[in-house]
Each structure stands twice: as C-alpha cells, then as structure tokens.
Amino acid sequence: MDNHTHRLCVNLSDKPGLLARFSNLIAENGGDISSAHHHVEGGRLYLRFVFTSKGNRDELRRVFLNAAQDTTADARIHLADPELPARVVVLCSREGHCLYDLLARHLAQDFRFTIPCVISNHETHRRVVESHGIPFYYVPSDDKVIAMREIRRLFKEHQGDWMVLARYMQVLDAETCNAFAGKIINIHHAFLPSFPGARPYHQAHARGVKLVGATCHFVTTDLDDGAIIEQDIIRVDHGDSPESMMQRGRDIEVSVLARGLRGVVEDRVFVAGKRTVVFR
Amino acid sequence: MDNHTHRLCVNLSDKPGLLARFSNLIAENGGDISSAHHHVEGGRLYLRFVFTSKGNRDELRRVFLNAAQDTTADARIHLADPELPARVVVLCSREGHCLYDLLARHLAQDFRFTIPCVISNHETHRRVVESHGIPFYYVPSDDKVIAMREIRRLFKEHQGDWMVLARYMQVLDAETCNAFAGKIINIHHAFLPSFPGARPYHQAHARGVKLVGATCHFVTTDLDDGAIIEQDIIRVDHGDSPESMMQRGRDIEVSVLARGLRGVVEDRVFVAGKRTVVFR
Amino acid sequence: MDNHTHRLCVNLSDKPGLLARFSNLIAENGGDISSAHHHVEGGRLYLRFVFTSKGNRDELRRVFLNAAQDTTADARIHLADPELPARVVVLCSREGHCLYDLLARHLAQDFRFTIPCVISNHETHRRVVESHGIPFYYVPSDDKVIAMREIRRLFKEHQGDWMVLARYMQVLDAETCNAFAGKIINIHHAFLPSFPGARPYHQAHARGVKLVGATCHFVTTDLDDGAIIEQDIIRVDHGDSPESMMQRGRDIEVSVLARGLRGVVEDRVFVAGKRTVVFR
Amino acid sequence: MDNHTHRLCVNLSDKPGLLARFSNLIAENGGDISSAHHHVEGGRLYLRFVFTSKGNRDELRRVFLNAAQDTTADARIHLADPELPARVVVLCSREGHCLYDLLARHLAQDFRFTIPCVISNHETHRRVVESHGIPFYYVPSDDKVIAMREIRRLFKEHQGDWMVLARYMQVLDAETCNAFAGKIINIHHAFLPSFPGARPYHQAHARGVKLVGATCHFVTTDLDDGAIIEQDIIRVDHGDSPESMMQRGRDIEVSVLARGLRGVVEDRVFVAGKRTVVFR
DSSP: OOOOOEEEEEEEEOOOOOOHHHHHHHHHOOEEEEEEEEEEEEEEEEEEEEEEEESSSHHHHHHHHHHHHHHHHOOOOEEEEEOEEEEEEEEEOOOOOOEEEHHHHHHHSSSEOOOOOOSSSSSSTHHHHHTHHHHHEEEEESSSHHHHHHHHHHHHHTOOOEEEEEEOOOOOHHHHHTTTTTTTEEEEEEEETTSSSSHHHHHHHHTSSSSSHHHHHHHHOSOOOOOOEEEEEEEEEEEEHHHHHHHHEEEEEEHHHHHHHHHTTOOOOETTEEEEEOOO | OOOOEEEEEEEEEOOOTTTHHHHHHHHHHHHHHHEEEEEETTEEEEEEEEEEEEEOHHHHHHHHHHHHHHHHHTTTEEETTTSSOOOEEEEEEEEHHHHHHHHHHHHHSSSSSSSOOOSSSSSHHHHHHHHHOOOOOESSSHHHHHHHHHHHHHHHHTTTSEEEEOOOSSSOOOHHHHHTSSEEEEEEEOOOOOOOOSSSHHHHHHHHEEEEEEEEEEEOSSOOOOOEEEEEEEEOTTOHHHHHHHHHHHHHHHHHHHHHHHHHHHHEEEEETTTEEEOO | OEEEEEEEEEEEOOOOTTTHHHHHHHTTTEEEEEEEEEEEEEEEEEEEEEESSSSOOHHHHHHHHHHHHOOOOOOOEEEOOTTOEEEEEEESSOOOHHHHHHHHHHTTTTSSOOOEHHHHHHHHTTHHHHTTTTOOOEEEEESHHHHHHHHHHHHHOOOSEEESSSSSOOOOOOOHHHTTTSSSSEEEESSTTTTTSSSSHHHHHTTSSSSEEEEEEEHHHHHHHHSEEEEEEEEOEEEEEEEEEEEEEEHHHHHHHHHHHHHHTTOOOETTEEEEOOEE | OEEEEEEEEEEEETTTHHHHHHHHHHHTTTEEEEEEEEEETTTTTEEEEEEESSSOOOHHHHHHHHHHHHHOOEEEEEOOOOTTTTEEEEESSOOHHHHHHHHHHHTTTTTEEOOOOEEESTTTTTTHHHHTTTOOOOOOOOOSHHHHHHHHHHHHHHHSSEEEESOOOOOOOOHHHHHHSSEEEEEEEOOOTTTTTSSHHHHHHHOOSEEEEEEEEESSSTTTOOOOOEEEEEEEEEOOOOHHHHHHHHHHHHHHHHHHHHHHHHHHHEEETTTTOOOO
16 A cells, blocks of 8 residues: 555644644554644644555544544544645635736645636636636626625535635625635735724825734634734835835735635644634 | 034925925035935925035024925924934833843944933832943832823933833823923834733734734824834744743834834934824 | 926936936926935935926926036936836746736736736746737747847837846846846845855755845846845745745745836836945 | 653654654653644654653653663753753853843843853943843953863853853854854854855945845854854845944844744754754
C-alpha cells in the first residue's frame, strides 16, 4: 500500500494526556508526523497534525473518532486529504479586485483550491471568469428572497466547501448564514471592530486615522461581527481622499482575503466563540 | 550677519497664488529654501518651509504676518527657530516604558527637545528620572482638583511647550484640557477608534483581533476622541493573552508616541478639525 | 476656455528663488495649485506641481521651458495632462500573478493607465489577456537577438510610454535597455541589494532571513542594480520552505510593482543617480 | 508536593513516533501540557513543551535524557524552570538606546530576565545604569586582548547565561566568540545580508533603498554572519539622510533586539546551521 498524507484536526475538552493519546494513535497506525500544532484555550484543546501513513483514511478516521468519543461528548474530529482541492464558490458584485486575485491564485495553484463557479449580482465580470473556464451565474439581487434561494441552490449543486464573499455588496439573509454556518467568509474593507457597515473608507477619512485596514471574518447573522480570521493594515496620510484610501486599500483586501481563505481551506482555522485559533 | 535657519508654518484660507506669495517673500528676504510642504484641504492651505536667511527673525515674522493678514482674517503664521529645543513636560503613572524611552531619546538628542520636568502620581520612577538630572514632581491624584491645579502650575512654571501623557492613567479635567488646548498629546494603547477607554488589550483579546495598535492623539475634553497624530499596529495571534498583548503593545506605544511627539515639536503637525495634516 | 489640469515636473540645478519663480509663473498664467512637492538633493532641485488653469498646454510648456533655460543648461521640464492614460506595455513569462494584477487594476481604473499589448515568451496567458480585449504577442526567447528586436518593434508600434517586466524571466540586452533607458521597470522578488540574480527565495531560505522582500526598480544594463522605486517585505519563519516563501512573496511582488508603476505613470518618480525621489 | 512549571526543549534526529514518545513521558510523569511546539527540518526534530507537574525537576531531567539517549547519540535535552530569570550581561558603547530599552524592560519585568551587570568601553552610561541598582564596569578597548579577557572574566563571575551586544561597537575576538558560542547575541543595524560591517545606514542611503532594517543574530567568528534570530524594517524615503535613517532605525534596533532576546531567554530559539527555529 502506498503512503498517503493525512491532516488531522481535533477540537475537544482539554485534560492531561491528550497530546500523548493522539500522537500515540498516529504512531501506532504507522504515521510519521511532519507538522503538529497545539493550543489550549477556554478549557478546550485544539490540535492539528499532518502525517504520512499507509493506513486507509476511513479506518484511521474511525480510530481517531473512537479515541475522541472516549474522552468527551463534544469532540470534533476532522481527517482530511491535504491533496484534495477545496471547492470555493465565489460571490462578487461590481468591484473585481478580490475575484481576479482569486482567479489568478487558482491558476497559479497558489494553494489547493478550485472554483466550481462564480456568482454575481452584476454581469460585469462574466467574460473574464469564463475565459478561465469557470461557470458564471448572474443572480440579480432585486428580489432578495429569490436571490438567496438561488445562491443556496448553486452552492449545493456545485458541492461548495466554502462560500467566499469577495466584495459581494449584499447582506446574506439569516437562512443562508445559518444553512452554511462556519463555511462563509467575508472580506470587510476596514480594520474591525472600527468602521463596520457601509462606506468604511469614508468613515476612516472623517475620523482622520493614519492606517486603514481589511478584515477577513466568518459570516454570521450579525453584520461584520463574526469571528476574525485575518487582518492587515496599510498606511495612509492627510493627502489621501476616501477614494485614494479605497484604491490603496484594495491591495490589503486582496491579500487579507487570500490569507484567510488559505487558512480555512488548509484547516488551519478553528472557531472558538468570537475568537479564532489560526495555526500558521 | 550670520545665516540662520528658520521654520515657517502657514495655515490660512486657500486662494490662487499663495504658494507664490510666500515663497516670493522668502526669496525677497534672502531666504534659501531647503524644504517645502504644501497641502490643501477643506478650503484651507497648509504650508511649511525650512529656509536659511541672514534676516532677523522678528522682522521676518512681521513680513509674513502682514502678508497673511492681507489675505485673510483667520491666517495663522508661526516662524520658529528649528535649533531651539521644545520644552516637553512628561506626565506618567506606574508604567515606565514611554517615560524611559523619552529619557533615552532626550539623552541621545534623537530630536530637538528638552524635558524640564517629569510629573507623576506615583513615586516609582523618581530615582531614574533624577539620575538623568531632571526634576521629578510627585503629584498624588487623590484630590483631583488639587492635582490638576498643581499640574497646570508646574507646566507654566517650567515654561512647557508641550505636555505629554506618557501612560498617565488619569483623565485630565476640562480646565486643564482647555488651558493648553492643542498642546497636550496622549498615547492610547489601542488602534482608535477601536477600543477607547479602559483596558483596551482586554477588549481586543475578547474581540479576537489579529492586530493590536497604539494611537498618539491630541487631548480634548472628549476622552480618546481628539485628532489623531500617529498610529501603528503589531500582529498578535491566538496564543496571546491580554497580558502578552500588553507586553508586545508596549513597543508600539513607545514608537508611536515618539514619532507623534517628534512631529509636533518639529511643527510638522497641523490640526484640521478631527483630522491632522502631518508633513513628513 | 475651459479649465484644465496640468502636471508640471521640474528637475534642475538648485539655487535660491526657484520655488518662487515656478510658483509665480503658475500664478501669472492663472494657475491654481492643488498639490506641490519640493526636494533638494545633491545640488539639484526636484519640483512637482498639479494645478488647474485655462492656459493652453503648449504655450504653458514654452513658458516653463524658457524659465528653466534661463536658469541652467541641464534643466528638465515635463508638463503633462494627468487625465491622459499612460501606455504600459507588459512583458511576462509563465508566472501570471503580476500580469493578472495589472489586468485587474486596468479594468478597475485603479490609476490612469492603459495596456496597449502584452508580450510573453510563453503562450500560457493568451486566453485571459485576450478576454480583456488586449492584444497578446508571443515572442519566443530561443533566438535572443530576434526576440529583443521584436520587443523593441512592438513597444514602438504600440507607442509605449513604459515597459514593465512583470516577472519576465529573460534579461534584456543592452540595446533594449539603452533604447528605453528610464522607461523600463522590473519587479525583482527579493529585497535588493540582498539576493540579486536567480532563485532569490532559495538564497533567502538558505541564509535563514526572517523577512522576504520585493523590489521595483528601473532596468539598466547592470542586472538588478538600477535605481530602486519601491520595496516591501513580508514575514516568514522557520516553517517556510523556499516554495512557501515564493507563494507568500507573490503578494508583495504584486503590490510593490503596482505601487512602483503608479508612481512612474503619475510622474512622482525622479531618478537621481542610484537613488530615486518619490513624491507621495 | 507542589505543582511546578517546566519547560522541555528537545533537539534530535527525527524518526517516527518521537512526539508520541516525549508527550507520553510527560503524561506518565503527571505532566499537563499547556503549550507544545514541533518542527522537523534537515532530518532533525525540534520540540518545545511547557507543562506543569508535581515531579522533581532533576528526576524528570533524567527521564527525558534516558529517552533521548535511547534514540540518538546527538540528542540535546534541556529542562528549565520558566520562573527562573535568565542572567543577561549587557555590553554597550556610546549609543544608549538599546541599553536603556533593556533597563526599562528589566524594570517592567517585560519578560523573565535580570541584568547582573553592564559592561562598556565608555563611561557615558554609568550614572543611569547605577540608578537602576545594576553594577557598571568600564572596560576600555585600547588593549583588545586585555579587554576581551576582562569581559570573559566578568561574564563568568556574574554567571551570565546570555551576553548581549547592545550596540557594542567592538568586534569580539575568536576566543570570546568560541568560549560562549551560542550564548552571544548582537543587534546589527541593517537588514542582513544587506549592508554588513560598518556604517550600514550610509550604505543604505547610497544604494537608495526604501526600507532600512535591523537584525538580531548569534555572534560567531564571521562578522555579521551568524544565524539570524529576528529582523524588522522601517520605511524611509528620499527625504531621509543617513542621519535621519539612523534616528528612525533606532526604534527597530530596540524592538528587534528585545524580541530576539526574549526568544532566547524563553528557550524559543534553536540553531539549525545558518538558520534558526523560533517557536512563537
């Protein structure tokens, strides 16, 4: 049997001996660990291992699940194939910088993901998306209920693992947020919790801040209030108008979203209430 | 007569020809410009020149004032000697990192300033301050009215140009804020407008932000709401507790305060409502 | 006659009174200055003005040229229309991240430029480039002499103002470098002067640096030694392989190139020997 | 018996099962792990655990040593008390910014270290050092052989764990470098490998770089070529002279040295040839 690479994520109530327990199980099943991360917070233990083993993934999964269930009722175990590309459904509106960046990363295989489709409430980017050989769906947002239903349908039809709001300028309804809770990530063009909501660069300009930021976060029913995955900032000065802040800000929106997305598709991100654990 | 260096700051209602007007006046008075900054915003013009000239400073000042008064009733003109060290009165409490950094910069003559005295509501740092040959005043904050009066008295007695709250953990009263409006700067240990008020690192930890910041701003009667002079951030992650954020954050508190202070003592900072113009 | 915006760049031997001289000329010709930059270095004065005026651009140009020629034999004057998009010919090879970023910025009109054509020694990116409605030329690099000649021909035919090496993996020959001296900019994937030449991320990994960088610079006949326009860095750690550094590094290659290019097309960049003046 | 905190560092040839082995040993000895780091590189495994246990530190040390010796001849095991402050001997010359920063951190107990003495080839900082209650030794550098011998003697006499060159402007001789190999760290005021040796800010100015840096590294007999622990940069522009770069650069020298020192005293730094593993 061939050697395979496996990625194991564990999230359970902490007690002494758990790192030993899981690393033992890996060793006993012929696993050779190439990377291990460990974090304890709020009474919970977060573990992430990458290891190679000849073992069958389904059998291994059973082994780890049993071990976890012995320990605690609320253990969450995830054993994945790091070679399998995550399926990332991208939503966007008129502004294309985040979309185009994801298309370029997809082409460059910057990290393991594929884009099964792009959904937009504008036709603007159809031609470029299709030139990448990716289906493009125009879902107008005039009737919100219909639009949300169609987005959920497309996401399921294309077997999306993650939904990315790449400057999608519509607020998702509660049904969509809840249907894919923990699977939807957004890029907000401000350094949250400063300047949530609309026109953050105008807010930033009026307040006279010297740095503007971008925040990649999970989407919940509370607007711009989900757990933060990644943030970054860029320096501005008195010479910047809201428009030039917007322009400069695009660069960090793009890179913050990409780093956040890379984290989630590589199972580096664990949600812990309003906080995230992000193993580098 | 010897050549002297002069620094001219102008802040007046904008109209065509004003840059020509002031640079002409400098040229006509034998001035040679080594640096010039220009900014227009909200109908006002901000100019800063550094030039050398044999002219007498008081006469030059009259020339520029007359020119400005011809133009607009609300012109503000400031002609300074860049060699003259600004007198910076430092207030602090128990935490000494910002104070010690300022003492070290003063010793190194990092930029042109002197510290006529240090005022604190704790005796903690007396010995180190006095080892620098700088008077140290203990002003307990039990009786706020008395404390504030004493601070105002000491600031005047020591002919302070600027009052720096270097992690001074007391809110100044309105009388003090107003008496020295535009002359008091504070370092707040958060990236304002996020996390104003008390325990910002605890707030930042609870919200799960990935960057923590520091803000140097003018003090007004609205707490942590004055015009921002300088800001910076430092990256934190899930492994950081509020305590370790505090520890990491000290580095940027120190450098943000120092950069902000340098800006004001070198007349690089103009207040424009809630915003500042900061000529680099 | 309508008001027009003009951008004036001046680069000449410094002597007292020149800022007055040029700002006077602008005022005398009905100009209203919205932005002015001034820098003196190595005996030369660098000025950049943006102003509106009803004056005819060709007449204005004559006025400034005459003023400059009165002053010094080696004055350089440039009066441009800020509304006119610069023509940026992009060269690339297999890696597409910088190209795709420029295409996205072009579409978003991030700053005023147009891409008259893309030239590559690989067919890889033809489809995407053409989906943007931009001509794509495949110029194989097997015969270097022929390739270089063809590149020069295409640049002229498309009336290029700037040639951008957007990860073009061929060294330009001396004839091309000299033919368009001061008009060719490159993005090097290292923080020059560290790690010039080939495989900089491998060099960086071997040396164990904690930051990797990117440098946008003018191309001269000395490889990676032209004047630097813009640089930035990104943090790496022991967990990064040369491959993951490469991946992380793409983000700053993209943004450093874009900032550098924006600077040159907006006439913010003056070359002063091995150094550049970059007015923000 | 009371619970104690222990810090275990392991560095040995990698083979499958070692993480399990060591985490088992901790569990079997009643240990509860609060933090664990793991890195594999170049055939070697680097582990760092912090755990609490009632076990006696000497007995625990024997347990881990035996386990390691079973595995490989060249294993290195280090079990430390995280509460015990590291003894950091500081060397400096005329420039005091790094020294003063360390004194302030020491006072603030920023991280667990103590300064048993300061050694300098100038008397400049005696008064301030002594005001902190720390012995100050003046060791003139006129006779290098004598100076180096005295430095070695003082370091041993004061039972130094680490020797920090806090802008000490003398090159240590080979005997000193070798006597305390892996225990001496330096702050170099450039982003190595750019600008090693003397006057790096002047080199940086002449080359026209847009960022200047600082590097904290281990001292070896090859000047500025030891393994890098930490680096950072600060933005400069055409307006900066070598002197103002120096001024701005001090801020990052200070913070880079502090972060590097914190890493080594907390046993987060492992040397792997020319590279370091730095567990955050």
